[in-house]
Amino acid sequence: xxxxxxxxxxxxxxxxxxxxxxxxxxxxxxxxxxxxxxxxxxxxxxxxxxxxxxxxxxxxxxxxxxxxxxxxxxxxxxxxxxxxxxxxxxxxxxxxxxxxxxxxxxxxxxxxxxxxxxxxxxxxxxxxxxxxxxxxxxxxxxxxxxxxxxxxxxxxxxxxxxxxxxxxxxxxxxxxxxxxxxxxxxxxxxxxxxxxxxxxxxxxxxxxxxxxxxxxxxxxxxxxxxxxxxxxxxxxxxxxxxx
Numbered sequence: 654x655x656x657x658x659x660x661x662x663x664x665x666x667x668x669x670x671x672x673x674x675x676x677x678x679x680x681x682x683x684x685x686x687x688x689x690x691x692x693x694x695x696x697x698x699x700x701x702x703x704x705x706x707x708x709x710x711x712x713x714x715x716x717x718x719x720x721x722x723x724x725x726x727x728x729x730x731x732x733x734x735x736x737x738x739x740x741x742x743x744x745x746x747x748x749x750x751x752x753x754x755x756x757x758x759x760x761x762x763x764x765x766x767x768x769x770x771x772x773x774x775x776x777x778x779x780x781x782x783x784x785x786x787x788x789x790x791x792x793x794x795x796x797x798x799x800x801x802x803x804x805x806x807x808x809x810x811x812x813x814x815x816x817x818x819x820x821x822x823x824x825x826x827x828x829x830x831x832x833x834x835x836x837x838x839x840x841x842x843x844x845x846x847x848x849x850x851x852x853x854x855x856x857x858x859x860x861x862x863x864x865x866x867x868x869x870x871x872x873x874x875x876x877x878x879x880x881x882x883x884x885x886x887x888x889x890x891x892x893x894x895x896x
């Protein structure tokens with residue numbers, strides 16, 4: 654009986670030591686992940702990208718682990734950096750549809766983090782995975798409920814980051830047809846604090862706007878921005894470019 658207890662205790666200690674060593678190794682990688690992903694030859698390597706996708710279930714486990722253990726936002730931020738990496742979504746021979754639901758689940762967990770930078774990353778990730786038709790409607794529903802209709806100003810402001818990322822992948826016509834231009838314009842009367850960022854986004858597609866109502870709304874807000882120039886919240890060049 655004593656030997657059995659000793660063996661059991663030894664196995665537990667060995668397992669704990671293994672897990673601790675493994676965790677240290679994982680965190681070494683996470684703390685250097687930006688350098689790793691900045692290597693162009695790796696970013697263009699299909700096999701490397703495929704390996705990252707295959708680790709997504711483990712990334713979800715890590716997010717859960719760090720949330721439960723003092724909510725280590727620095728390491729969670731490293732994970733969000735991996736998932737928002739552009740190269741993950743540019744390799745033609747890797748079908749992201751196989752991983753899309755897992756990524757979406759992770760993004761939703763990141764969204765409720767107390768760190769605003771992590772929440773910003775989460776909506777950028779959602780915009781990137783929206784290129785997959787199987788998740789588009791689910792993402793928009795989440796964004797509408799948790800961001801656009803939120804009573805929290807900072808949550809609503811996250812839509813600007815979401816839209817900015819969407820605009821990198823979709824045309825103005827597509828976003829207009831899918832109601833995203835309308836959603837963006839709803840924010841124009843939300844809060845004057847977001848106007849500089851909002852109009853920076855609008856200027857990118859404003860030459861394509863045919864709707865007189867949208868044009869009138871934008872021009873009326875330019876007058877508000879003129880006053881903000883005095884406070885250095887927006888500079889002359891930005892105002893002129895928008896106009």
